[in-house]
Ligand code: ATP
């Protein structure tokens with residue numbers, strides 16, 4: 106048989122791995138060494154050379170995108186349809202099993218998968234039923250407790266509370282939640298894997314069937330499997346040949362229960378594991394690879410690998426020190442533009458960051474230069490649920506008659522307005538040809554259709570039942586009082602009032618773990634966006650001293666801006682667009698040009714990791730993942746001051762930059778351009794500060810004012826300091842002391 110096309114273009118090590126005997130094997134190798142490629146070719150080898158039926162292969166990858174890519178590549182190699190192949194994520198494969206064996210799994214045929222939001226809502230309901238005080242027992246913490254238990258394979262009966270009140274209480278919630286799920290036929294993400302694991306353990310015949318069927322199992326990104334996933338593989342794969350592919354240096358999901366130790370356990374607990382090490386990197390230039398190797402070498406606990414490339418050293422890694430996050434975004438967008446204008450495809454460029462909230466400023470900079478982009482593995486900033494909710498409240502302040510806004514937040518955060526009540530409002534609005542807001546007001550005032558007096562109505566016509574009426578009344582009062590409080594306030598104050606008074610901040614922020622944190626950060630980021638919008642769009646004060654634009658106009662203008670950003674500019678997912686994503690979701694991917702933004706102490710490494718050596722090492726591995734995504738050119742950027750989550754901070758460049766040998770890096774120095782002409786009214790506006798004024802700064806020493814941009818709180822001054830050169834500072838935070846000229 107001609108198998109050259111399967112082994113073609115592979116190095117000797119890769120060939121050995123692809124054509125290894127049918128037993129267990131571990132491919133342990135660094136980034137870009139062809140692990141995923143080996144896995145794909147191995148599937149083809151199994152089917153074509155070893156005569157394994159496509160029905161007998163099961164392959165697990167980390168994301169749906171990786172799975173569909175894998176399917177596509179296998180299809181190309183084999184020249185057949187790969188529909189019978191089970192290729193997917195752990196969740197996807199478990200789901201597929203349960204759809205077939207719902208009866209044995211003791212779930213209804215029509216079971217429903219709960220996403221994280223659904224799960225939270227259900228846990229909330231359960232906790233209310235148990236009469237637990239939300240203040241004392243945040244529901245997000247309970248969700249975290251439940252998911253952690255499930256990810257470790259523990260049902261309530263396996264949990265030993267140790268007499269601890271925290272555990273006792275959460276165990277009660279877990280039990281009640283399980284009951285509710287069982288009653289409603291609901292399965293959360295963790296449940297899918299746990300339930301299918303139990304399905305096998307409790308049904309010998311079924312287990313035997315699948316053990317016989319899947320004679321070959323392949324797992325990519327093995328370093329990031331959690332306890333239940335490992336157990337799942339161990340049960341299913343006890344008779345199969347299992348090929349695990351991974352890199353301990355890229356283990357980045359420890360915070361979510363992944364255990365890199367599974368690599369060692371695998372070679373001990375499975376029989377006759379042959380280990381293959383790939384050492385040649387095919388992805389990156391020599392300089393990029395040297396930087397990655399030097400960085401990861403700083404970690405203590407490693408299995409240890411060498412990685413080399415036959416390729417050229419390539420360009421130096423470029424480092425840009427921005428004066429703030431806007432300057433950073435502008436720089437990245439401009440360099441991206443240049444790259445595209447030079448003939449490259451936008452899809453060749455990736456913008457990577459540590460925290461989702463960083464994307465907004467980057468998105469706006471890209472939009473300004475008309476660069477198509479796509480947020481990978483996440484929603485664009487203005488499309489996120491928490492942001493849309495906040496915008497809906499702002500919309501209601503601007504115009505309570507907006508039906509879409511009422512629909513969105515009338516019961517978010519939950520205030521006891523059920524679907525039936527909302528349907529009643531809709532019906533009334535339809536009948537009266539009016540808006541939901543007016544319908545709500547009508548019905549609360551107990552006014553029915555206008556052509557009938559109260560005397561004509563029987564009890565069935567009563568507008569709203571007592572409890573519902575009260576809840577709707579509460580909503581109306583909230584919006585009325587919010588509108589009143591917002592009068593005369595600036596945009597930043599309005600959004601702050603909207604997210605605080607509505608309870609949105611508390612609602613979204615109390616979710617346990619990264620998710621809650623992210624939502625809260627995003628809301629703070631929205632406040633910052635409003636502040637900037639005000640700063641950037643207020644026109645210069647006109648000669649009569651009248652502001653040329655009122656707050657109301659600004660609010661509407663901002664809402665339009667946000668609305669446009671949601672739909673209009675959305676790049677087609679198939680069209681070529683710049684990819685924005687967190688470092689976590691960049692795993693496994695590669696791009697010719699990579700920007701790593703916000704490489705600052707406190708942001709990356711994240712401040713929450715600084716105290717714990719283990720977590721700091723995980724951050725460093727995350728940086729390693731980021732660097733090794735780049736094929737040709739890598740940029741690090743950081744901002745000296747950054748406004749993120751609503752507060753401004755002065756940051757030092759990340760320690761990760763210092764981990765990289767200086768001779769691999771080159772700093773980009775450009776003169777900060779002045780983006781706006783100086784406002785003639787500026788001097789009056791800011792008291793005695795004027796161009797040419799000598800000033801002293803607590804950190805930078807003495808200097809001369811060169812320029813100024815923005816207004817009010819967002820005024821930025823450029824000062825040429827004698828010691829450190831030109832810097833742009835936020836006037837309101839800079840603590841400048843005015844000096845006499847003499
Ligand atoms: P990661 O650790 O980031 O997941 P990986 O080890 O899975 O990386 P691959 O994505 O499989 O690496 O391969 C990296 C790049 O190198 C891909 O573009 C792949 O096509 C290419 N490549 C791999 N092996 C070879 C080879 N022998 N010859 C040429 N190119 C190769």
Ligand code: MG
Pocket residue numbers: 140141142693
């Ligand atoms: Mg890979």
